[in-house]
Amino acid sequence: MIGLVDPHHAPPSRLPAYISASAAKSYLACSLRFFFGRVLEIRKPTTPSLHLGKAVHAALQAFHLARWRGTDDSPAVIAAAFEDSFVRIELEEGPVRWKEGEREKSRLAGLRVVAAYLDSPDALKSKPRGVEVSITETIPGLQVPLTGVLDLVTDVFAPVDFKSAAAKPDKRHAAFDHELQLVAYQLLLEAATGEDPPSLDLIFLVKTKIPQVIRISSPPADHRRKDRVIRMIDTAVTGIVEGRFHPQPGMTCLGCQYRNECKAWPALPKRRAP
Ligand code: SF4
Numbered sequence: 672m673i674g675l676v677d678p679h680h681a682p683p684s685r686l687p688a689y690i691s692a693s694a695a696k697s698y699l700a701c702s703l704r705f706f707f708g709r710v711l712e713i714r715k716p717t718t719p720s721l722h723l724g725k726a727v728h729a730a731l732q733a734f735h736l737a738r739w740r741g742t743d744d745s746p747a748v749i750a751a752a753f754e755d756s757f758v759r760i761e762l763e764e765g766p767v768r769w770k771e772g773e774r775e776k777s778r779l780a781g782l783r784v785v786a787a788y789l790d791s792p793d794a795l796k797s798k799p800r801g802v803e804v805s806i807t808e809t810i811p812g813l814q815v816p817l818t819g820v821l822d823l824v825t826d827v828f829a830p831v832d833f834k835s836a837a838a839k840p841d842k843r844h845a846a847f848d849h850e851l852q853l854v855a856y857q858l859l860l861e862a863a864t865g866e867d868p869p870s871l872d873l874i875f876l877v878k879t880k881i882p883q884v885i886r887i888s889s890p891p892a893d894h895r896r897k898d899r900v901i902r903m904i905d906t907a908v909t910g911i912v913e914g915r916f917h918p919q920p921g922m923t924c925l926g927c928q929y930r931n932e933c934k935a936w937p938a939l940p941k942r943r944a945p
Contacts, residue, residue: 687908687911687912688816689815689816689817690816690817690818690904690908691818691819692817692852692855692856692904693819694709695851695903695904696851696852697709698907698910699903699906699907701921701923701924702916702917702919703916703917703919703929703933704927704929704933705911705916706916706939707929707933708929710916713929713932715928715929716766716768717761717764717768718928719767719768719770719777720837722757722760722761722764722765722767723777723780723781723835724835725756725760727784727785727835728822728833729752729753729756729760730750730752730781730785731788731822731833732802732803733749733752734749734752734788734794735799735802735822735823736802736803738797738798738799739798739801739802746786746789746790749785750782753781754782757781780878780882784835784877784878784882786882787882787883787884788876788884791884793874794884795823797825799823799826800824800826800828801823802824803820803821803822804820804821804824805820806820806821806859806862806863807859808862808863809862810858810862810901812898812901812902812905813904813905813908814908814912815908817855817858817859817904818859819852819855819856819859821856821860825872827869828868829868829871829888830856830871830872831873831874832849832853832872832874833873833874833876834849834873834874836875836876836877836878837877837878837879838877839875839879845875846873849873850900851900851903853873853889853892854871854896855900855904857897858897858900870888870889870890871888871889871890871892872886872887872888873886873889874886875887918936
């Protein structure tokens, strides 16, 4: 059964134990979508593109870990890691909303894009400093600790975040769009180690017919950029604590899975009973 609750009557909650850049970005993009997904935890079927992105991410993680450990990182081994992840993630986190014939096309697209990365000049060549690096640190200016998991930290100490994309990204827009996440990673690395990264890198794996691998490097943030990002993240913390959740119609609605729930606002579906 689904009940209804008026969010305006919800009491303010306590400070969260920590905040991640992805949670802050999600809140700032649409606070109501954040509420449905991360507060009420309303689960929706996984979209094919999200599923493929997770399986590709797992294959790249296997490659980077093999580089780090000095174990077999051959294309055949990494392709097998992709195939395993494609099946396992569907079982563990599915169901996936496939259209007819879409699953096989998606699997083949994943294999192509992983192979394109391994074959590209941007594939990691040396032993990395870290893979899937989990960091939680107190950052001055933030009410709660900042947390994050960095896909890769290269041998020269550059954080790299991998993105799956359907189309070639615009370089300037991509760096601007992902500024919050990249600068958050810089803040975490600096707080944890005292070292400054030389750059903040995105690597896009573009799932076009002929896959493309595109690296977009930004210079490390100066004081002004860091301050801007800290204020953005802290705005999200304040909004979450004060229970400010409302529709923010815009481009985000195009891929939103909570449109029906959104139309019912300010009456909202409650978490389903277990
Ligand atoms: S449909 Fe748009 S406004 Fe409504 S919750 Fe989703 S993203 Fe927010």
